[in-house]
Amino acid sequence: MAKEKLFEVKDLRISAYNDEKVEIPIVKGVTFDIHEGEVVALIGESGSGKTTISLAALAYTKPGLHFTGGEVLLRGKDVLTMAPLEQRALRGANVAYLAQSAAATFNPAITIGEQVTESAVLHGVLNQAEATKRAEALYHALELPDPNRIGYRYPHQVSGGQLQRLMAAMALCGKPDLMVLDEPTTALDVTTQIEVLKAFKKVIKEENAAAIYVTHDLAVVAQIADYIVVLYSGEIMEQGPVEQIINHPSHAYTKRLMDAVRPTPTAGMGVQVGDEHDRDVPAIEMEHLTAGYGGIVDGEPIATILRDVSVKVENGHVVGVIGESGCGKSTMARVMAGLLPQAKGHVRLEGKELNGSLNDRKLDELQKVQFVFQMADTALNPKQVIGDIIGRPLEFYHGIKGKKKHAKVAEILEMVELPAEFASRYPMELSGGQKQRINMARSLAANPEVMLCDEVTSALDSIVGANVIKLLTALRDKTGVSFVFISHDLSTVGSFADEIVVLYAGRVVEQGPTDEVLSPPYHPYTRLLISSVPELRIGWLEDTMQKREMAAGIARGVEITKIGCPFFNRCPMAIENTCDVKDAPIRELKDGHQIACHLSIDQLNESEANTQQILHGYEKIGKDKPLETG
Incomplete structure (x- = not known):
């Protein structure tokens, strides 16, 4: 059964005036649809109009810009022609916006719970008790620690990745029809990005929510989007289902974006430096x-x-x-x-x-x-x-x-x-x-x-x-x-x-x-980082989260310790009563390569070989059983 069309952008045009009062087109006739439960990604480099188009869903333009044509329909009603009070009621209640920086979004002087529930209560969608109950359910769904008490904390008392997920809880609390996610993982480190992507994907599916996902990272898009709109200079270059755009792109610009996707870190990437600038002492x-x-x-x-x-x-x-x-x-x-x-x-x-x-x-x-x-x-x-x-x-x-x-x-x-x-x-x-x-x-x-x-x-x-x-x-x-x-x-x-x-x-x-650091043997943490770099492949996120080191490494937070190896609580190969109580010895390899680990080089090599063997077998037999790496 075909899903209902929730959101439509028809021939949208947005312009600005330059110093000579000449009108300059910024968005030039953009058209796309979003159905219920669908995530549509707007991709393109800086200045392509991604954020400008996505903000139109809230009937909003940045200062200096103005709508010059087209329609933006939410459940068949044009948000651009609504009265200002109707538009105000729409924002946060029917369309929720997630900004790039969670740290700038939250008020440091107010508890997290108050801020997560504020919009839902303010718009009369839920009363305070109902909003608090829904917020706690969302904390569970987004896999936040101590979900029954995290609402009593202040923003500075949680990590950046947790704050990013709390921003998603804030957006979802009022049960909006549409979410606008504007580069929500761009500034996050790779392990936190995976944690946030996994949580976003899970909660969007469970809530049957529709979303506009704004990003320039195609590898991220491949993990979360159903449909992709490729933009350049305010125009659509190409659009279609994620599988078609990722695996069979037709426009030269889409191919150029793909060429700029970060490659998986491997040996051979390293830069060879000449000796013309060498000196006797380090800089x-x-x-x-x-x-x-x-x-x-x-x-x-x-x-x-x-x-x-x-x-x-x-x-x-x-x-x-x-x-x-x-x-x-x-x-x-x-x-x-x-x-x-x-x-x-x-x-x-x-x-x-x-x-x-x-x-x-x-x-x-x-x-x-x-x-x-x-x-x-x-x-x-x-x-x-x-x-x-x-x-x-x-x-x-x-x-x-x-x-x-x-x-x-x-x-x-x-x-x-x-x-x-x-x-x-x-x-x-x-x-x-x-x-x-x-x-x-x-x-x-x-x-x-x-x-x-x-x-x-x-x-x-x-x-x-x-x-x-x-x-x-x-x-x-x-x-x-x-x-x-x-x-x-x-x-x-x-x-x-x-x-x-x-x-x-x-x-x-x-x-x-x-080249040595990116070649096995790796420190277990280096391997976690390498495994966390998104690949331009549909299904990569699900495959990756089934690896044992990812499950252990992503699930737990960083702890700064005075004794032992600080990675102990996240390491899939940790040795009880050794790694947690003794500082790791420095293992010397070739060309000045050093690894601080209680495991011997042979044990690290053996672990990597086991992982690759299991991964290879997993690819051959299909995706019907989870990975377990030793």
Whole structure:
């Protein structure tokens, strides 16, 4: 029996006016349908109109935009022609919106339960008692910990992945007809992303909910969508069932998006670096470093984040630092930059000891270590033109002024592949990818020895992110600058870094050349990360969640421990009364590859061989029994 058509977009047109009051079309005649219980994905790179179209479901446009034509029908009624009070009643009750950032969505001063139930009660869909009961049922369905009490907590008392699922509970509490999910997993690490996707898919199916899923990640779309609409510059390039678009795409642009999908991390991805920039001492190194927050008690921070970490970055090399949210990646960069003094250990720049605080560092030491922040939107001053933003470090560190400064700004813009006329623009006039290039150009203007890149591609679409990596590679080859590239995306790190450091709960569990780290034997946590990178294959999520290490690794949270291996509670191969009470020994492999694990190299190799054998047999016999890996 055919499902009822719930939502229709017919020839939707949205425009804006430029400074000369000339109308510029943004969305150019888009048409698609959504049936009950169906998830329709809108995909395309930044600026393709995905969010603009999805917001039309709430009869809303961003400031500066206006509807110029078409219809948006919810159960046959055009939401664009409704009276303002009707539109207001629609939002949250009939159409619920899930934003990209859960942290920005929740009020830190109000309990989770109050916020999850607020919309349902406000719109009169449920009374408070009914809403609370439904919220608790949704906490169970979304597999949240302590579902009967989590509503009494505050947003800061739960993890990022849990907050993302609580945002889904907030949207579903009022039983809306349609959910709009706007990049809900883009900024999450791979293991948290799987956890959230699994929960979303389960609850959408159980609730028979319909959804618009906005994303640029085709591998994610393959796991959750029933139907795909491919957008470019406000127009539909191609649309159809997920199986057709993923396996038999017809448009060149869809194929281009597929080429930009992150590959599964494997040996052979690693970058070979020449020795033309080599020196006798590392560009920067950390030795037996312990750091954290909240003051020092008995030589230890009150909240210890990094414990006994040693990392070297050779000149002209890229060291990728990977791990889940909260593992200490950004804390490591902050210590290197002098933003956070260490409690113990050493930081050396070109062999010379650095003071822990940037206030005590010399000007040339500050100039040689530059930080590129994750969010260009908040890192760039919106009231300064690009020329002043890039020109400030030229003047501060090198005393370059006047015409020489303008010429140097143009040269640096060219270096990041942007035209010189961008110097007179403001950040708001640039796209996300362009702003990220300006963010990097500002650091380059200091002429640094080391650039600390903190998740600089996590909020960018696949195509723009790939272009940024290409740019960074060219800069390294040309200038010899070293990079510490922090990311939760193992595929991006694998394609750019020549060495990888795997952090877990503030400790280095594995490090070495990229090809060695991505080849068996792996640390059990590295294997979990590699297994968690979505593949462009329908059914991958279900297959993956049946592996034993995924079930163990995804289900439990990160615990920072003082003794034993911190991965003990999530490891499918953990040894009782050993892994939980003794620090893991460092296993030395070839070419400087190290694994911190109580299991011997032979045991790790044997475990990997067993996994591959079972996986191979599983593929041969079909999908009629769950996986169990040893």
